[in-house]
Amino acid sequence: MKLLCVHPGPLMYTRVFLRLEPLGLELVAGAARDAGHDVRLIDLQAENPRAFHRMLRAWRPDALCFSGNYLANVPEIVDLARAARAVLPDCLIIVGGHSVSFIARDVLAHAEGAIDCVLRGEGEAAIAPLLACGRGAGLAGVPGAVTAAGEGPPPRFVERLDAVRPARDLLHHRRRYFIGTLDPCASIEFARGCPWDCTFCSAWTFYGRSYRTADPEWIADELARLREPGVFIVDDVAFVHERHGMAIADAIERRGIRKQYYLETRADVLLRNKEVFRRWRGLGLEYMFLGLEAIDAERLKLFRKRVTLDDSFAALEFARSLGVMVAINIIADPSWDRARFAAVRAWCMEIPEIVNLSVTTPYPGTEIWPEQQAKLTTRDYRLFDIQHAVLPTTLPLDEFYTELVETQRILSRKHLGWAALRDTLGIAAARLARGQTNFVRMLWKFNSVYDARQQLADHARPVRYELSCPAPAPAIGADKRALFIHQPPGRRARALDDATERFVDATRGA
Numbered sequence: 001m002k003l004l005c006v007h008p009g010p011l012m013y014t015r016v017f018l019r020l021e022p023l024g025l026e027l028v029a030g031a032a033r034d035a036g037h038d039v040r041l042i043d044l045q046a047e048n049p050r051a052f053h054r055m056l057r058a059w060r061p062d063a064l065c066f067s068g069n070y071l072a073n074v075p076e077i078v079d080l081a082r083a084a085r086a087v088l089p090d091c092l093i094i095v096g097g098h099s100v101s102f103i104a105r106d107v108l109a110h111a112e113g114a115i116d117c118v119l120r121g122e123g124e125a126a127i128a129p130l131l132a133c134g135r136g137a138g139l140a141g142v143p144g145a146v147t148a149a150g151e152g153p154p155p156r157f158v159e160r161l162d163a164v165r166p167a168r169d170l171l172h173h174r175r176r177y178f179i180g181t182l183d184p185c186a187s188i189e190f191a192r193g194c195p196w197d198c199t200f201c202s203a204w205t206f207y208g209r210s211y212r213t214a215d216p217e218w219i220a221d222e223l224a225r226l227r228e229p230g231v232f233i234v235d236d237v238a239f240v241h242e243r244h245g246m247a248i249a250d251a252i253e254r255r256g257i258r259k260q261y262y263l264e265t266r267a268d269v270l271l272r273n274k275e276v277f278r279r280w281r282g283l284g285l286e287y288m289f290l291g292l293e294a295i296d297a298e299r300l301k302l303f304r305k306r307v308t309l310d311d312s313f314a315a316l317e318f319a320r321s322l323g324v325m326v327a328i329n330i331i332a333d334p335s336w337d338r339a340r341f342a343a344v345r346a347w348c349m350e351i352p353e354i355v356n357l358s359v360t361t362p363y364p365g366t367e368i369w370p371e372q373q374a375k376l377t378t379r380d381y382r383l384f385d386i387q388h389a390v391l392p393t394t395l396p397l398d399e400f401y402t403e404l405v406e407t408q409r410i411l412s413r414k415h416l417g418w419a420a421l422r423d424t425l426g427i428a429a430a431r432l433a434r435g436q437t438n439f440v441r442m443l444w445k446f447n448s449v450y451d452a453r454q455q456l457a458d459h460a461r462p463v464r465y466e467l468s469c470p471a472p473a474p475a476i477g478a479d480k481r482a483l484f485i486h487q488p489p490g491r492r493a494r495a496l497d498d499a500t501e502r503f504v505d506a507t508r509g510a
């Protein structure tokens with residue numbers, strides 16, 4: 001079968017700061033290819049939509065699959081599916097990925113027949129059986145499949161994270177992927193899932209609070225195959241398990257692999273596994289992203305972050321001592337007034353780190369979704385990108401955006417524009433000499449993408465597809481299972497040793 005895999009276009013954040021290879025879609029493509037299918041891939045983050053329409057007409061795929069990790073991409077995916085259906089009436093059209101897994105029925109309804117199936121959960125596990133069914137009646141029996149005719153059994157986990165190689169060779173413009181000075185940059189997965197349970201996050205509900213690791217030798221082999229000098233580690237929380245981090249380091253050293261790395265982790269994990277992070281600094285760790293989320297104890301508790309403020313600050317100190325570039329995330333609440341924005345700005349300007357501000361957003365699959373959906377001021381998917389306010393703001397909305405964008409602009413001066421170029425002159429020159437322009441272009445893009453008036457105007461766009469809100473649920477707690485895509489498989493699916501498990505439990509207050 002001829003299968004075309006498509007990743008939708010970039011969202012705001014990606015238009016400025018980074019562009020990364022669609023690893024999940026590459027895995028789905030890899031699994032389909034292993035099953036004998038003829039597979040092609042288009043990433044609209046890096047390619048013009050015309051490439052998609054040309055490919056439809058020239059290659060005429062038998063099946064088309066879209067990656068729906070981001071809620072804000074849903075309207076674009078539905079429109080692309082409708083356009084494809086008009087050209088190829090018999091094509092099997094599938095959508096999968098993180099966000100669409102939580103809203104499968106809505107996606108089918110929006111598409112009015114243009115989408116045959118939403119495949120919930122991990123795609124590499126089910127893509128081959130799904131393609132084997134074609135558009136036939138068996139489709140509704142595949143684990144994770146949701147079709148107009150019915151639903152299959154619950155999605156299954158892949159047996160091993162290292163069973164399928166991502167089809168990296170199918171990406172057309174590998175040099176377009178970058179993050180900061182890691183230009184070009186490839187992505188890799190060391191571990192999947194998260195054993196914590198923050199209220200605003202759906203990473204743990206998607207994977208049923210499981211945590212699985214890939215084989216260290218396999219990871220080193222995959223790294224050795226990468227041509228890119230930069231590597232983005234996509235794990236939700238890197239190096240939860242000290243022994244795994246050390247085993248990968250051993251395998252990398254044995255092979256003499258030298259790369260520059262970016263990772264994301266938690267403050268408490270960083271403090272607990274200092275030796276792993278120190279060792280990785282020596283191996284080429286350049287950037288570290290810490291999801292601090294709040295700088296007051298009350299909100300940390302509200303988010304159920306299970307990290308104290310003292311730990312957050314101690315982690316920052318330790319990260320600084322490593323000499324890596326640290327980025328932190330703070331969640332801007334719609335209740336923030338001018339004084340609060342000013343206080344956050346003042347704090348952020350005192351620290352050397354890159355600060356990212358995201359806006360509280362109740363996503364389907366999070367605990368705050370059933371709690372807050374009744375308050376939503378909009379149900380336009382495109383605004384659910386954590387850069388727009390979808391809940392009522394204390395300040396008038398235009399003033400909220402003015403404060404937000406001004407704060408982001410002031411904070412971004414630390415790592416964008418002339419000042420950043422001055423600090424990174426050698427690196428910038430080296431990248432340009434190799435024909436890599438992503439990093440240098442990024443330094444001046446902020447003002448063309450982040451604009452308070454534009455963000456306000458985004459709320460006034462005509463809306464064709466809206467999130468549906470089921471009746472408000474009672475406070476979550478009684479039935480957390482309803483949130484999960486992959487049902488919690490229990491301790492056996494948590495690749496943690498006893499010490500790590502005890503640490504996770506302790507931070508979870510268990």
Ligand code: B12
Nearest residue numbers: 011013014020024065067070071096097098119122123234
């Ligand atoms: C790495 C990552 C990023 C990276 C890379 C994104 C990329 N291009 O791939 C970067 C840093 C760029 C990023 C950015 C953002 N991210 Co992000 N990201 C993640 C993270 C941590 C892991 C994703 C990943 O690569 N996982 C590993 C791969 C192997 O898994 P996967 O992609 O999920 O794919 C599997 C399944 O989803 C499925 N699948 C995927 N595609 C398809 C397609 C088909 C047909 C099928 C059948 C199955 C399928 O099968 C795959 C294999 O099992 C997730 C959290 C999470 N755990 O999912 C958040 C997450 C997806 N991101 C999120 C958000 C909010 C963002 C931003 C909007 C944040 C911002 N500051 O603006 C931006 C938007 C970026 C954009 N698209 O323009 C939210 C999504 C919320 C939502 N419901 O929309 C998540 C869930 C984080 C969270 N805790 O809330 N992100």
Ligand code: SF4
Nearest residue numbers: 194196198201203236
């Ligand atoms: S630790 Fe990170 S990935 Fe895990 S639940 Fe919290 S925010 Fe999500």
